[in-house]
Amino acid sequence: MGRNGQSSVCPDPTANFQTVEMEMVNATQSFVRIAAAVVMLVCLSSPAMGEQRFSVGYLEAGPFWLFNEDMAAVNAYLDGQGWRDKVSFPEDAWLSPGWEEQEQWEPAARELMARDDLDLIIAAGTAATRALTAVNNQNTPILSISVGDPLAAGFVVSLEDSGIDNFTTRLEPDRYPRMFDMFHQVVEFEKLGLIYQDTESGRQYTNVDDARRVAERRGFEILEYDSLASESVEDCLAALRHLIQQGMDAFFIPSLNAFDWEQSDADQVLGYLRREGIATFARNGSRDVQAGALMGFSTVDFSQRGEFLARMIIRILEGVSPRSLNMVDAGTPKISFNLAVAHEIGFNPPFDLLAATDELYQDIVLPENRLVK
Incomplete structure (x- = not known):
């Protein structure tokens, strides 16, 4: 009984704790919902979780329109196959010393070969391919593109075999002899x-x-x-x-x-x-x-070349040995x-x-x- 004869009820000492606990539970649930939403947004805007990303180096002796056309066609095919976002070309691994800087070609090749963060190196043109093969670490895969005649240049040992485990290229057998044949047949x-x-x-x-x-x-x-x-x-x-x-x-x-x-x-x-x-x-x-x-x-149409080279890139990044790939692109001129x-x-x-x-x-x-x- 209280002083005035009125009964008094003592407050439940656990009530406040229950209220606080409920508020903490609600806050925790809200945080979890927000965190889940953030994770979902990240997943939607990023490559699938667990999807491997690849870094590709690039070397050219100097700029040349044919290199640009081949690479544009390669990227177009990679994009069409859903591979473009899986492949990155780091800015510091895209090297073009310059045509007048011949003494820099091999050091640039050596710089790329010394890196351990590249899954593939693309060599554009004869000079770049020669520089990279001269300092080949026998480990990092090399794909040579835009080379007129890799067989005559000595980059491969035959149409069927590159002769180097980590090296491959694209071959068009007899393309240049056909040019001289055709030219003489027409003009005499x-x-x-x-x-x-x-x-x-x-x-x-x-x-x-x-x-x-x-x-x-x-x-x-x-x-x-x-x-x-x-x-x-x-x-x-x-x-x-x-x-x-x-x-x-x-x-x-x-x-x-x-x-x-x-x-x-x-x-x-x-x-x-x-x-x-x-x-x-x-x-x-x-x-x-x-x-x-x-x-x-x-x-004019580089799409066939781009598809052939891009398929080689995909196979290499999937773990196939460059030497085991078919190099012959038997298109009709x-x-x-x-x-x-x-x-x-x-x-x-x-x-x-x-x-x-x-x-x-x-x-x-x-x-x-x-x-x-």
Whole structure:
């Protein structure tokens, strides 16, 4: 009883604790719900949990449009297969020393080979491939792309075997002999001009050995200028003048910087050849044909090349030995021909050639991304 005779009820000492406990439970449940929502958002915006990510290094001696086209086609196929987000190209593992920095090519290759965080290294072009294979650690997989003839360059031992466990590439058997065969069959020239630097890579960029073999079989003469001091427009023009004085009536456009629209004023060289009435075959294909060469093999559609190379990348990243992969991409070459060039040099193309041509250009159109405009 209370002082006033009224009964009093003592408060339950556990009530406050129960209230606090309930509030803590509710807070905990709210936190769990929020945390679950955050985890769900992260999962939705990120690769699946447990999905492996791969780091790929890249080496080129210097920038070249063909490397860009091949890599764009590779990335397009990887994206279509859901692989693009699984593959990253670290900025500090994408190396391009520069064409004039030859002494830096091998150190750059050595830098990539020394890293232990790369699952694959892509070598773009002959020079980069030569640098990487020279310092090969025999462990990190190497995929060589955009090389004209890996077999002739000695990068592989045969069409079936690269000869190196961690190395592979893409091969197009007889692509370059076919070029010289096709060119002579169409134009029926007597003296074919070749210009190059007398180095292993220089001979590869002009396919000298292939030209010699086809010339012996088909009976035309080859005029060679192997004393290029550099790949500049000026030095190439001087070489061409020398060959024209020797009676050159056809010219094989090699992979030299003077003919690279993004590196030089290639129109100076192609325009000079047209004014001299020289028939030309472009080693690098469609872009040069559209821009002023007479003919070449089509290179407009890189999707097939990209698919072939991307499939190799996926297999390697899945753990397949590079040496065990098929290297032969047996595609059928397509013909590219420029009627405006034919008219300018006074060449009358046979009807069966025009009927078989896949890309027929009516005008000379220079590339939009050319260096000199």
